Amino acid sequence: MARLHEYQSKALLAQHGVAVPEGGPASSAAEAAQLAARLGGPVAVKAQAWVTNRAATGGVQFAQNPRQAEARASEILQMRFGNFAVSEVLVERMLDIHHELFVSVTIDDAAQAPVVLLDLHGGSGIESRAESVQRLPVDTRRGVDAQALRAVLGTSAIDAGLHDDVVSAIEAVVDIARRYDARSLEINPLAITSDGNVVAADCRMTIDDYAVFRHPELPIEIARELDHPATQLERIAYQVEQADHRGTFYFAQLPTDDVEGSRGLIGFHGAGGGGSMMSMDAVTSVGFTLANFCDTSGNPSAAKVYRAARIILAQRGLVGYFGSGSGVASQEQYHSAYGLAKAFWEINLSIPAVVRLGGNGEDRAVDILHGVCRDADSISAPVEGYKKDDTPAFIAQRFAQLVDEAAGRAWTPQPRRVPAFVDRTYHFPIHHGTVWIDHEHCDPATTTFVVEHSGGLLTQRSSLPVLAVSEQTVAGMDSELVALEVECRLARRPVVFVDLPIEGLDTDGSV
Amino acid sequence: MAIIIDQSKRVLVQGITGREGQARTKLMRDYGTNVVAGCTPGKGGGEVEGVPVLDTVAEAIQAVGHVDISVVFVPGPRVETAATEAIEAGVKLLVLVPDRVPLWDTMRIAAAAREHGAAFVGPNTLGVLSPGRAVVGMIGGRAESAQQWFNEPIPRQTVGVVSRSGGMTSSLGYYLSRAGVGLSTLVHVGGDSVVGLPIPDVAEMFQHDPETDAIVLFGEIGGTQEERLAELIRSGRVTKPVIAYIGGAAATEGTRFSHAGAIIEHGRGTHAAKVQALRDAGAAVVDDFGLLPQTTLDILANRSAPAARSSSAR
Numbered sequence: 166m167a168r169l170h171e172y173q174s175k176a177l178l179a180q181h182g183v184a185v186p187e188g189g190p191a192s193s194a195a196e197a198a199q200l201a202a203r204l205g206g207p208v209a210v211k212a213q214a215w216v217t218n219r220a221a222t223g224g225v226q227f228a229q230n231p232r233q234a235e236a237r238a239s240e241i242l243q244m245r246f247g248n249f250a251v252s253e254v255l256v257e258r259m260l261d262i263h264h265e266l267f268v269s270v271t272i273d274d275a276a277q278a279p280v281v282l283l284d285l286h287g288g289s290g291i292e293s294r295a296e297s298v299q300r301l302p303v304d305t306r307r308g309v310d311a312q313a314l315r316a317v318l319g320t321s322a323i324d325a326g327l328h329d330d331v332v333s334a335i336e337a338v339v340d341i342a343r344r345y346d347a348r349s350l351e352i353n354p355l356a357i358t359s360d361g362n363v364v365a366a367d368c369r370m371t372i373d374d375y376a377v378f379r380h381p382e383l384p385i386e387i388a389r390e391l392d393h394p395a396t397q398l399e400r401i402a403y404q405v406e407q408a409d410h411r412g413t414f415y416f417a418q419l420p421t422d423d424v425e426g427s428r429g430l431i432g433f434h435g436a437g438g439g440g441s442m443m444s445m446d447a448v449t450s451v452g453f454t455l456a457n458f459c460d461t462s463g464n465p466s467a468a469k470v471y472r473a474a475r476i477i478l479a480q481r482g483l484v485g486y487f488g489s490g491s492g493v494a495s496q497e498q499y500h501s502a503y504g505l506a507k508a509f510w511e512i513n514l515s516i517p518a519v520v521r522l523g524g525n526g527e528d529r530a531v532d533i534l535h536g537v538c539r540d541a542d543s544i545s546a547p548v549e550g551y552k553k554d555d556t557p558a559f560i561a562q563r564f565a566q567l568v569d570e571a572a573g574r575a576w577t578p579q580p581r582r583v584p585a586f587v588d589r590t591y592h593f594p595i596h597h598g599t600v601w602i603d604h605e606h607c608d609p610a611t612t613t614f615v616v617e618h619s620g621g622l623l624t625q626r627s628s629l630p631v632l633a634v635s636e637q638t639v640a641g642m643d644s645e646l647v648a649l650e651v652e653c654r655l656a657r658r659p660v661v662f663v664d665l666p667i668e669g670l671d672t673d674g675s676v
Numbered sequence: 677m678a679i680i681i682d683q684s685k686r687v688l689v690q691g692i693t694g695r696e697g698q699a700r701t702k703l704m705r706d707y708g709t710n711v712v713a714g715c716t717p718g719k720g721g722g723e724v725e726g727v728p729v730l731d732t733v734a735e736a737i738q739a740v741g742h743v744d745i746s747v748v749f750v751p752g753p754r755v756e757t758a759a760t761e762a763i764e765a766g767v768k769l770l771v772l773v774p775d776r777v778p779l780w781d782t783m784r785i786a787a788a789a790r791e792h793g794a795a796f797v798g799p800n801t802l803g804v805l806s807p808g809r810a811v812v813g814m815i816g817g818r819a820e821s822a823q824q825w826f827n828e829p830i831p832r833q834t835v836g837v838v839s840r841s842g843g844m845t846s847s848l849g850y851y852l853s854r855a856g857v858g859l860s861t862l863v864h865v866g867g868d869s870v871v872g873l874p875i876p877d878v879a880e881m882f883q884h885d886p887e888t889d890a891i892v893l894f895g896e897i898g899g900t901q902e903e904r905l906a907e908l909i910r911s912g913r914v915t916k917p918v919i920a921y922i923g924g925a926a927a928t929e930g931t932r933f934s935h936a937g938a939i940i941e942h943g944r945g946t947h948a949a950k951v952q953a954l955r956d957a958g959a960a961v962v963d964d965f966g967l968l969p970q971t972t973l974d975i976l977a978n979r980s981a982p983a984a985r986s987s988s989a990r
Contacts, residue, residue, distance in 0.1 A: 272779060274899045274937075277786035277870050305784045346780050348869075349941075374936065375752060376778035390939055392930030413775065415934040438867050438935035439841015439894055442923035443965050445933075449926035450964075460934040462843065463775070491843025493825065493850040495802065495817030524846075525817045553850060556966040 167348070167372045167388045170213040172255045174370035177345065178352075182337045184364045188257030197238030200256040201231040207259040210237040215369075216246040224251070227259065248393030248420065260366055264323055265354030268335055270303065270342040272349070279303035281339060283314075285321040287354030309339045323357060330363045331355070338365075345383065346376030391417055398479055401669040402459075405472045408597055412465030412496075413438075416476060418457045428452040428565065429484035429573070432477040434520070436490025436501070437462040444489035444521070447557035451565045453487070456480050464496040467647035468598070468665050470504030475581070478512055479670055483576040485568045486518035489560060493553045494524025502530035502550070503648045506537035507663070510654065511581040514538075514546040516574060517567035521560050523553030536655045543654075547571075581671065584662045593632050595640045595663070603660040604629050611658045618652045620645045678806035678829075678861045679836065679881040679888075680769070680797070681709070681745065687812060688736055688767065689714040690758045691749035692724045696773070696814075700749060701725045706819030709810040713740045733765040745769045747803070747812045752776030755799060759785045763794045771812045772798035775867070779936075782870045789872065796872030800936070802842030802864040805849075815846055815862060825850045829887050830858030832980040835972060836882035837862040838875050839894035840901070840937065841923070848894055848968065855969035857976070860888040865901070867935035875901040876908050883914045889979065890917040892972055895954075897924030898938045898945040906953035917975045918959035921968055922950045 169177075175185040187204060190213065191197040201208045212224035219225055224241060228234035234256060244251045265287035273280040281301040299317050303309050311332055318328045334355060342350040348371045356366040372380065377388035387395050387403040395403070402416035415438075421430055431448065433455045435441020441460045449455065457480060461473045478486065488505070502522055509518065518538075522530040531550035538548035547567050551560050586603035593600055607615065607629050615630040616623050622642055624633035632639060639646075643663065650661045666672055681687075687704065691697040692714025702725050705711050711727050713736040720731035730736040737743055746762040748755060752774045759770055763785070772785075777799035789796055797804060803813010808828035816822025826849045835857055839845040845864040852859065863878045865871045875893065882888045891914070895902040902922065908914040924933060925947045932939040940946050951961050962971050 272783070272869060274870050274874070274901070275904060277872070278783050279780075305780065305787050343780060346778055348779060373779040374932070375776045376780065378753070379778070390930070390932040392928065413934065417931055417933075419928065419931070435934070437841060437843030438933065438938055439839065439844040439896055439923050440847065442841075442896060442927065442933055442938065443844065443894075443921070445927075446923060446925045447965070455926070458931075458933060491841065491847040493847040494843060495814060495821070495846055497817070525821055553847075554854075558964055558966045 167374050167377055167385055167390055168215050169370045169372065169383065170253065171211065171368055172213060172253070173384055174350070174368040175365065177341055177370070178338070178365050178368060181341050181344070183334050183341070184362060186257040186260055186364060186366065188255060190253045190255055191238060192253045194235045194239035194242065197254055197256050198231040198235035201228060201234035204256070204258045208234055209257045209259055210234055210241060211255040211257065212241045212244060212246070212251045213253040213255055214246045214249045214251050216249065219246070222246070260356055260364060261359040262354070262356045262366065263359045264357040266331070266357070267298070267353045268338060268355045269349065269351040269353070270339055270347060276302065278305065279339070279342065281309050281335065283317060283335070285317070303339055305343070308336060311336065327357060327361060327363065331357070334363045345380060346373045347371065348373045389417070397669070398476060401667060402476045404668055405469070405476070409466065409469050412463040412469060413460060414465060414469055414473060415460040416457065416473065418480070419455050421454065421456050424454050427454040429568065430454050430456040430482050432456060432480060432483045432486045433458050434473060434477055434486065434488040435460045436494060440489070440491030444557050447489070447561040448487045448564065451561045456483055461501070462490065465500070466644045467500045467504040467507070468643035470501045471508045471647060471665060472667055474505050474508035475512065475667055475670065478508070478514070478576065479578050481576065481578060483516060484571070484573065485516050485564060486514070487564050488518070488520035489557055490521070492521055492523040492557065496524065497526040498522045498524050498530035499526045499533055500644050502533040503644070503651045506534050506651050507647055509538055509548060510543055512579045513582060514544045514548065516546055516576045517564065517571055518546060518548045519551070519560050519564040519567065520549070521551040521555060521557070523551070523555070527552045533651060537651060583664070584659065587662055587664060591629070591631065593636055593639065595643055595646065598643065598663060598665040600646055601662045601664060602630055606660050611660055614656060614658055615649065615653060615661060618649050622646070677885050677887045678809055679878070679885050680804045680861060680863065681812050682806050682809040683708050683710060685744040685810065686710055686712045686742060688712065688733065688743040688746040689727070689749065690733065690746055690762060692716055692727065692729055693719045694749055697749040698724050700814050701727060703814060703816070703819055704811055707811045707816070707822055709812065712743065733762045733767065737765055743767050745771060745812055747771040747773065749773055752799070753778065756781035756785055759796065760788050763788045763792050768794045770794065770796040770872070771801060771803055772796055772872070773801055773803060773813050775800040777868065779868070779870060782868065786870065786872060797863070798866040798872060800868045801866040802845055804861060804863050806861045807859045813864070815842070815864065825853060826862065827853035827858045829860050832889060833976055834858035834860050834887055835890045835892045836860045836885065836888040837892050838878040838882070839864050840867060840875070840896045840935070841894055842867070844894040848892060851969050852892065852972060855973055857969065857972055860885055867937055869899055869937040874904070876904040879905050879908060879914050879918070883916055888916065890919060890972065890976055892968065893918060893920040895920055895922040895950055896935065896938050897922070897927050897933070897940055897947050897950070900945065902950040903953045906957040906959065909957040909959060917979060918954070919968060919972045919975060920954055920959050920961045921965050922947055922961065
């Protein structure tokens with residue numbers, strides 16, 4: 166997650182010269198009591214959750230002694246904020262605050278530069294005081310303009326003797342934002358205590374997803390902006406993306422608790438960010454609720470599309486699978502078709518699937534999908550492929566019709582079908598998988614077929630198909646091999662199987 | 677006329693020896709783009725698709741002369757270095773195709789571009805295509821698809837397309853063409869939060885392009901580009917009709933929807949706010965994407981009929 170908890174961002178502030186209240190995180194009430202005892206005196210107990218109204222909803226409480234701290238922590242650790250269950254609290258020495266400032270470093274997309282937002286009166290309710298917030302431009306190399314900062318402070322009631330300290334603190338905050346590639350870094354309030362110290366009393370920090378790779382020191386598990394803690398399935402999907410950077414792969418689960426009046430939960434597989442959103446809007450407007458949002462685009466490999474489909478369909482209770490992107494893809498669409506066809510066959514899909522595969526290679530793509538899925542001994546669900554001249558509104562209607570015809574049949578995730586010849590026949594490894602060829606059933610005609618459809622990767626030896634290139638060369642050819650497997654199945658010569666296990670899904674049971 | 681790219685522009689490809697660089701150089705040349713050189717550090721001396729390869733941008737310019745546009749195909753984390761090199765070598769327009777460019781890198785590129793009077797499209801852009809003329813980037817995928825999909829300009833019937841989504845750029849171009857609309861230029865501004873040439877800037881370029889009769893927009897949740905376009909319309913700096921669709925009506929706050937820029941943060945950048953801002957300014961915003969071509973045709977017909985001119989979309 167590319168958001169840091171308050172205590173995590175405060176550790177960064179402290180490390181780079183911005184004072185924070187003394188304290189630390191606790192994940193149990195007993196731990197909170199110990200911390201309070203060590204700190205001595207009154208403490209604040211703060212839920213570590215990514216919400217804006219934490220104080221107003223009881224997520225920040227005060228305690229006079231360790232016993233009270235324990236009680237407060239125990240209360241807070243049972244709270245939920247939206248999709249977040251609280252699993253940690255921050256226990257801090259209480260500050261004696263004399264003045265509060267609001268300081269935030271954020272990205273100004275119009276200026277193509279960072280900006281410091283400064284309000285001379287911090288604290289809660291800052292959102293409603295937008296007019297009084299000063300905007301100070303930040304130069305990506307030189308930081309914030311200290312002169313401008315001093316000019317703003319000059320209009321405040323803050324003791325002039327403290328201006329230098331406030332300026333230094335804000336400069337340090339900007340430097341931390343730059344150093345850690347922050348998308349936003351908000352200190353609310355930056356407190357001036359009665360004894361004249363400048364202390365960051367609260368801190369919220371998000372890191373740019375695309376820069377997380379530069380910061381192995383940060384406690385970020387998955388680089389994603391989500392409105393909930395990452396789910397098990399999201400973690401699995403993230404690992405798949407990290408293992409294969411060919412094309413975009415984005416997966417997020419969406420809230421499914423509010424489906425009153427919905428036609429049902431669906432698995433959603435888009436292609437391209439904008440096309441995905443447009444398609445999501447189309448299928449939502451006919452009454453469905455997305456259980457998840459997945460996007461594979463930018464010329465993804467067949468293996469990646471296959472894994473995406475399997476992850477989408479690892480969610481229980483879906484009434485259908487809806488796939489649609491921009492509809493006029495620049496990339497060749499048959500790679501996606503092979504990936505989908507393989508996934509639908511392996512899990513024996515039993516809910517309707519409608520997939521718009523418009524763009525380059527769309528005729529071939531739709532033929533592949535229909536060929537595999539309409540085979541009588543293949544899968545039971547209706548699977549329909551569409552092309553660029555079929556509008557999203559039309560396919561959304563068609564999808565609704567198919568779901569209605571299926572009369573509310575809901576999906577239960579299935580373990581994948583693995584042919585019997587796997588584990589006991591000819592095989593070779595590829596990246597994150599293994600290719601199996603059933604030599605026992607390779608009659609001469611089948612061998613010829615397999616070799617001809619292997620794109621030069623296989624050759625004939627003793628009338629059997631074997632690897633023609635080095636293992637290193639074949640390792641990244643998963644798209645070609647998935648295509649071969651599907652073509653063999655289409656030709657009723659199912660002697661090839663590309664085993665592409667998904668860590669966490671196939672290797673240790675289902676989700 | 678067209679904006680940003682036509683066949684007269686001299687184009688350099690940075691990262692030309694990479695997988696994408698090679699494939700896209702072929703597409704661009706097949707479509708008519710004047711690719712004059714390529715560069716990849718350490719790979720100078722050879723040729724790709726008949727294009728000479730040099731080690732650096734400066735060497736390329738020395739070898740082949742002036743370069744108008746550099747299109748960059750290097751991995752996201754290396755884009756800043758490549759872009760800065762081109763800007764410092766005097767290239768005035770860059771097209772940054774890769775995704776996963778860190779945000780602060782983009783802002784540093786923007787600062788360098790401002791300093792040197794340069795501009796950039798992207799990052800995370802499919803590029804820019806002027807039908808029948810030239811393409812920079814990868815819109816269309818194959819040259820023959822791009823030729824079939826996108827109409828050339830048609831008098832009094834030509835729109836400029838600007839989009840925050842690459843796929844939707846092609847998609848809009850295709851559906852508008854099929855409906856009989858001509859296209860001056862298709863611009864994918866890029867999917868990130870900070871882009872070099874945002875929608876309002878592109879709209880102003882279309883406003884000044886005599887061949888463009890109207891502007892068709894695919895917008896998305898997040899950021900302020902659509903709101904800023906509404907401001908330009910309101911202030912009279914963009915007076916050509918704007919026909920728009922905004923994606924993300926069903927999006928929830930706080931979750932990023934694939935594109936780095938497609939996230940509603942602190943209640944800003946919502947679908948409703950963008951639609952409202954554009955409608956208040958006088959743009960035609962459709963709720964169903966499928967209605968865009970017909971709405972565009974209707975508005976163009978209204979505009980070219982002299983009697984209806986005063987009561988057009990404005």
